[in-house]
Amino acid sequence: MKIGEMTEQSGIPVETIRYYEKIGLLPAPDRQANGYRNYRQSHLDRLLFIRRCRNLDMAQEEIRELVRLADQPDADCSEVDALLARHLGHVRARLQELRALEKTLSDLQQACSQGRTVAECGILGGLTQDLDKDSPPGHNNHIPGSHGH
Template sequence: MKIGELSAATGTPVETIRFYEREGLLPVPRRSSGNYRIYGDDHVARLAFIRHCRSLDMALDEVRVLLRFKDAPQSDCGEVNRVLDEHIGHVAHRIRELKALEKQLKGLRAQCHASQEAGACGILEGLSQAATQTLEAVPPRPAAGHHIGRTHGRH
């Protein structure tokens, strides 16, 4: 099958397929006499595996490790367990961050109970105050021509 057919069969955009090829996640397909990429069922299965991992929010490096073990079925899967355990930790961390974000947004929402003029909107006022506090927390940038850090000499 050609790349468009692989795209349709897996619901994966053509550019994503090409990206996965460049990243080494998908094996290079053979070429037709007209120089078209020709994909097989193994590409469909591998792409489905990659997409499922990505739907679980796994990073490409995590997927790469999993594929390495999938390609070597006699290998010990201890590293696979480690990759998944680390990913679970990242997901738990993101959930905590998202809960904090939800709390912050609900606090903003509580500042405006009824429709009114935008100039009196508690949400807009709260966003403005938070933006001002963020700016105040940013350290000033050095003036043009002043460099902080490494010098231009040998290291």
């Protein structure tokens, strides 16, 4: 099948398919006499696998490792489980960061009351403060004073 058919069947743009080939996530297809790429079902299956991994927010190196492991069907799956456990840990850490971000934004929004001028805006005041000066170590991405001590 041609690259357009791959795009149609996978929902992945042509440029992304070529990129996956370039970085080695998708094996290079055979070329027809006219130079067009000739993809097989195995290419589409791999592409769909990659898309599912990306939908789970996996990084390229995680996907590369899963592809390597998938190519060893008789091997012990403990490495797959370990990879997924690490990824789940990253997702949980990001969720904590997002909850902290949500609280910061909510606190900032509460700093602004109706009928005040932009010069008196608590949100803009909070955003223009020197973040490094008042932030506890490890919290340099938050607006100072928006979290309790």
